[in-house]
Amino acid sequence: MKPKKIKLIALMMVLSLLFVACGGGGETTPNGQTGPSDDPAVEPGEKIIRMSVSGTPRIDPAVSADGGSTIAHVNIYDSLVYPTPEGSVEPSLATDWEISEDGLTYTFNIREGVKFHNGNELKANDVAFSMNRLLTIGEGAAYLFKGYVEEAVAVDDYVVDIKLSQTFGPFLNVLTKLYIINEEEVMANMDPSGPYGEFGDYGRQWMMTNDAGTGAYYVTDIQEQGYLLAERFEDYWKGWDNPDAPDVIRLIDNTEASTIRTMVGNRELEITDEWQSTENINAMSRMEGVSVSVLSAGMTQNMMYNTKLAPTDDVNFRKALSYLFDYEMISNQILVDSPVSIGPVSADTPGAHPSLYQYHYNLDKAREHLEQSQYGDQLDQYPVELFVNSDVADHEKIALALQAAAQQVGVTVSISKGPWLTIQERVASVESTPNAICISVAPHYMEAGSMLATRYHSNSTGTWEQAEWLMDDEIDSMIMQAIGTVDREERFEKYYEIQEKLVDLAPTAWLVDLMQRHVYQSDYVYWPVAEEGAKGNVLTLPMGYAFDFREFKVFPDQVPGR
C-alpha cells in the first residue's frame, strides 16, 4: 500500500470519527438544550421532571417499598390519608374517619367522585381489596399491617371498616403506605393460574407494567433497566390548580456518578437521587442554575455494635467506642448538612426524645469505660472488626477516624469492606455479624415507634436493620406496649422511656440524623420542599412524599443558556 494511500485513509478515519462525534450538533432536549439525550417521547419545551433513582421502579404497591418505587407510588396512587410535615395525617381518599372505643375498628368514609385512571369510580370495595391483597401477597409494605390488621370490609359503596386484631397507635400514620388500586381492573387482568386461589396471581404480572391507581400521574411506559414514564392524569380528583405542574415525570434507573453529572450538566436531569457522594454533589452544585436540597426522611446514620460478640458484648466497651467518634467532625465534614444525632430516633421524627444524653468525642471518658470493661486489661487480644459498605466512601472515612482515635486508647480497630450483598450476608447470623457495622436506617412511618421497632425489636435481628442482636425481652415488651397505645401523648411518653433505656445500653453509636441531599435544577424547577429547606425549615416527610410532583413547578423557558 502506498504511503499516500495510507495517509489518506488515516485522515478519512480521523475525520469521520470527528464528524460523527461533532456532527449533527447533538439532539434538542426537551428544554431546548443541545446535547445528549435518550428520552423517548418528550416534546421540546414540555414540562418534565426527570429524576434518577436506584433500580427500575416497581409500580405494584403490594410487592415493592424501596425508595424509587415509593416515589412512583406517591404519584400514581392515593392513600386514605396524606402525611403532614408535623407528623400527623390529613384526609385524602378518606374524607373522615371514626375509631371505635376499643381502638380496634377504624371506619372510613370514602370520598365520592374519585376516578381511577381507566375512568372507573373508586369505591369502598377497592380500599378493602387493596388492603387484603397487600396482606395476602405479604411483600411491599405488608409488614406494617401484618399482625395488626385482621380484615378490611366494605360496609357500603363509600364506607369501609378496617378491623384490627390488637390496638395499633400509629395506625393512621401507617395508612399513608396503603395505596388504593382498582379491584375491577386488577381482577380483570389476573392470571388464574397464580398461587392465590380464586384471586389467581392477584394481578401481579399485569401490574408489573400497568398501574391501577387514582393518582395525579398514570404510567405510560416502563423500560426495565431504563425508566418509568408517567403523564399527568387530567381527571385527577384534586384538580390541577397549579398551571406549571409537570406534564410528564420520568424516573431514570441510574445512579452512576459520571452519568448523573453529565445529565445534570446537560439539563437532562432535574433531580438527582440521594446516593451521590459528597464530592459529586459539590461538583454539581458549582454548575450554573443548580442547587442542593436538604430533606429529612427521619433517617439515622448508625454504627451498630454486635452486642453478642466480644468485646462489643460488654456495655462499657460499647460506651467507650461511642466516646471515640468525633460526631461534630462527621457532621461538618463527612456527612455534610446532617446534624449530630441525639439518641436512636432522628430529632425531627415525632416521638423523638427531646433531651437525651448524647455521647461525644472524649478520650478520657473512653479510657474510663474501658477500665470498667471486662476486656480493659486485655485489649490487645480483642481487636474490633468494623465493616463498611465498599460503595460508600463516606463510611470508610468515618471508620478511619474511629480507627485513629481507638489507637490512642489502645483499642485495635480492623476495617473490612464489602458490597451491600456481603453486608446482608454478614448480618444474617449473630456469629457472622462483625463487632461494628455502619448502616443508615429510615423509619417506615413517621413516628418514633417505627424506628424503635425496626431497630431494636428482636423480630428484626438477622436483617440489615438490626446488626446489634439486642434481643432484650424488656425492650421488646416496652416497644409493643408503646405501639399498642392509642393515646398519642401516652404513647410518646413510652417512646421516651425506651429511648432512655437504649442510650444506657449503648447498642449503637448514633452518629448523625442523616439528611437526604439531592441536586436539582433550581433555575427552572420550583420544588416546594426544597424551597422550605433553603429557608432553614427542613421538612420531614415519609419516604417518597417529598416528591409529590403535582406540587412542583417547571419553567422550560428559564433553562440556563436558552
Add this chain to the structure above:
Amino acid sequence: MLKFLGRRLLQGVFVILGLSILIFVISRIIPGDPARMALGPRATEEAVEQLREEMHLNDSIPKQYVFWLQGAVRGDFGRSVNTKRDVSEDIKDFLPATIELVLFSGFLLVTVSIFLGLLAARYKDSWVDTIIRFTAYIGIAIPSFVMAIILLLIFGLVLQAIPVLGRLSSGITKPPNVTGLIMLDSLIAGDFKTFWNALQHILLPGIALALGGLMQEARILRASIADNMTKEYISVVKGFGLPKGLIMRKYLFKPSFIPVVSVMGLDLAALMGNAFLVERIFNWPGISRYGLNAMLTKDLNAISAVILIIGVIFLAVNIIVDIIIAALDPRIRLGD
C-alpha cells in the same frame, strides 16, 4: 473441516455443561437466602417460603440443578427475582443491545487495530510509529470503564457534542424490530436518520470498550510485522524486485496476523464481560448491566443465565478464531 467442527462442538457441549454445573453450584452455596434477599427483610415468612418453593430452594442442590437444566434446555431460565419477569424475557430484551455494542466494538477492534498496526510497521521508528505506540500505552493502561468515564465527561459534559446516553435520542422512533440491533434494523427499514442517531450513541461506548484490545492488537501486529521484516524470505522477495505493497499484503501481513488473531479472538470474546461497567456508565440497556445487577442482588436465575450465555458466546468466538487461524496458516490442519 466438518470433522473439526463436530469435534469442537461436542467439546463445547461438555464445556458448557461443566460451566453450568460450576456456576449453579457456586451461586447456590454462597451464604444468604436469595428468596429473603429478593423480598427484603420485612416480607412475611409466608411470602418468602412461597418464593423458595417457586425457586426450588428447599430441594437438594442436585435436584435444583436438574430442574434448572430442564428449563434451560427449553430456554426457560426461571424468574428473575430482581425484575420479577422471566429471565428469558429479560435476555430477549437486553441481549440485542449488548450484541450490537460488542459487534460495533469488535468491528472497531479489528479494523482500527489492523490499520494502526500496519501504519506503525510501515513507518517504523518514525513519528507516526511513536505517536501510535504512545497512544497504545495509554489505551492499554486505561481500563475500559475509566475510558468510558473520560469520554462521557469530555464529549457529553464539556463539549456536549454527541448524544452519550442510551441507544437513541428523544423524538427518534425505534425501527421495526427485526434483529434487535437498532443500527441494522434501521438500515433494513431504510431509515438513515435513526441509523445516524444510533451510530452517534454507540460510538463512545464502542470506543471505550474496544480501545484497550485495539491498541494491544495494533502493537502486536506492528511487532510481528517488524519481526518478519528481518526474515530472509523477505530479503529474497525484495531481491526479486516485488512491489512494496505486494510484499506487505502477501508476504508480511498474513504470517504476521496469526498471533494477532489469537489474541483478538480472546479480546473479542472478553468484550461481553468488559461491557459490564461501560453499559452502566452510558446507560446502555444491555445484558452485561443486567448481569451486574443480578450479581449485586443475588438473582440466582439471572446470574446463571447470563454467565451461560457469555460462556456460549466465548466458546463460539474461539471456534471461529480457530477456523480463521487455520485458514491463514496452512501448517495448521483442522482436525489433525
